[in-house]
Amino acid sequence: MNFLKVLESIRTPLLDQLFLLLTFFGEEVLVLAIICFLYWCYNKRLAYRICFTFFTSGLLVQTLKITFRVPRPWIKDPSFQAVEKAVTTATGYSFPSGHTQCATSLYSTLAWNTKKNLSRIICFTIIFSVMLSRMYLGVHTPIDVLVSFSLTLVISLVTNYLITRFELLVKNYKITAILLSVVSIAVAIYSLILLHRNVIDAKYASDCCKAAGAGIGFSLGWYIESVYIRFNEHTTYPSRQVIKFLIGIGIALLLKVGLKAIIGSSIPANMIRYFILVLWITVVYPYLIKRYESKLLAS
Structure with a gap:
């Protein structure tokens, strides 16, 4: 001090x-x-x-x-x-x-x-x-x-x-994804046990569950993208990279704020919200990017 x-x-x-x-x-x-x-x-x-x-x-x-x-x-x-x-x-x-x-x-x-x-x-x-x-x-x-x-x-x-x-x-895609998911779940359970025992307040348990939801979302998203999607971040249209980023980050911010308004801010809701947010970043948007790029190349 x-x-x-x-x-x-x-x-x-x-x-x-x-x-x-x-x-x-x-x-x-x-x-x-x-x-x-x-x-x-x-x-x-x-x-x-x-x-x-x-x-x-x-x-x-x-x-x-x-x-x-x-x-x-x-x-x-x-x-x-x-x-x-x-x-x-x-x-x-x-x-x-x-x-x-x-x-x-x-x-x-x-x-x-x-x-x-x-x-x-x-x-x-x-x-x-x-x-x-x-x-x-x-x-x-x-x-x-x-x-x-x-x-x-x-x-x-x-x-x-x-x-x-x-x-x-x-x-070791599968093993790595499972390990990170298990660690994330363990952190969430640990925080909920402390909450149940009145050791910590709900807001502190919520922060842990947000991190756990994000961790699970990343482990699952990383596995799906690496094994099945494999999108190319280097678009054939470099001038559109800024637009691609702005659209993706804009929707990510909407999800972060919008989901809170829709599903609330309870501990389970916050965990789900961060899980969905990270899945958008790692899986959904890359999949859409790959589909869009494929259509542009075919046209």
């Missing part, structure tokens, strides 16, 4: 805005948008590498959150104040940091898959900027961001090593 109070003492309106901008690089919505662009339009294999790190580390972070149940800094120390605009995005428990997990899973994977040292430096600079922003804004302690960074970095390294060196994940 002492370090956070030092950062609190140097806050200014300009620095507040700067760090609110930097923290956006770790927002789930931005990370998913970048994954979607890579997956639909640029490099499907790279997107899969990011997804394996993103979803597995997300499940781990959510599990640790409800296991240790560390309160946010302003709850831990009532004399401390976080930047007000950052509090609205600081859902769930404090330890470990979800924004750091999102940023590390994306940018570290990008760093491992480039040969340019400058690009790697930029990627890790973004990660460290997100980590610092979470502390400056007062929503996480150093231990929150450091543990999240370390765990996600290890998962990122292992995932990329296994794919690059042995292709273990991409050769």
Whole structure:
């Protein structure tokens, strides 16, 4: 807390805005948008590498959150104040940091898959900027961001090593999909047990079940696309890539918001909503892309 109070003492309106901008690089919505662009339009294999790190580390972070149940800094120390605009995005428990997990899973994977040292430096600079922003804004302690960074970095390294060196994940489609699904289901069950025992509130169990629904959706979607669909992200009409991305991401946002309005925001509904959202990204839209491209080539 002492370090956070030092950062609190140097806050200014300009620095507040700067760090609110930097923290956006770790927002789930931005990370998913970048994954979607890579997956639909640029490099499907790279997107899969990011997804394996993103979803597995997300499940781990959510599990640790409800296991240790560390309160946010302003709850831990009532004399401390976080930047007000950052509090609205600081859902769930404090330890470990979800924004750091999102940023590390994306940018570290990008760093491992480039040969340019400058690009790697930029990627890790973004990660460290997100980590610092979470502390400056007062929503996480150093231990929150450091543990999240370390765990996600290890998962990122292992995932990329296994794919690059042995292709273990991409050769064992069914086994990998089943394992990730089992882990996702186990996390959901664990959170519901804690909820039933009144150890955690419903909102915390809901966050875990969202991650579980997304994990199941990715494992199933990855398997179906890799084995049966195998769409080509490099369209024969490059000028249409932007349109393709905007349509896909637009429908994804509609699903995220629209399904909540239709089926509600209960724990099962949230789990189903994220499952459907990820299936749209990984299976349904790629299938439509492949069908559309086939018709264009035939015409």
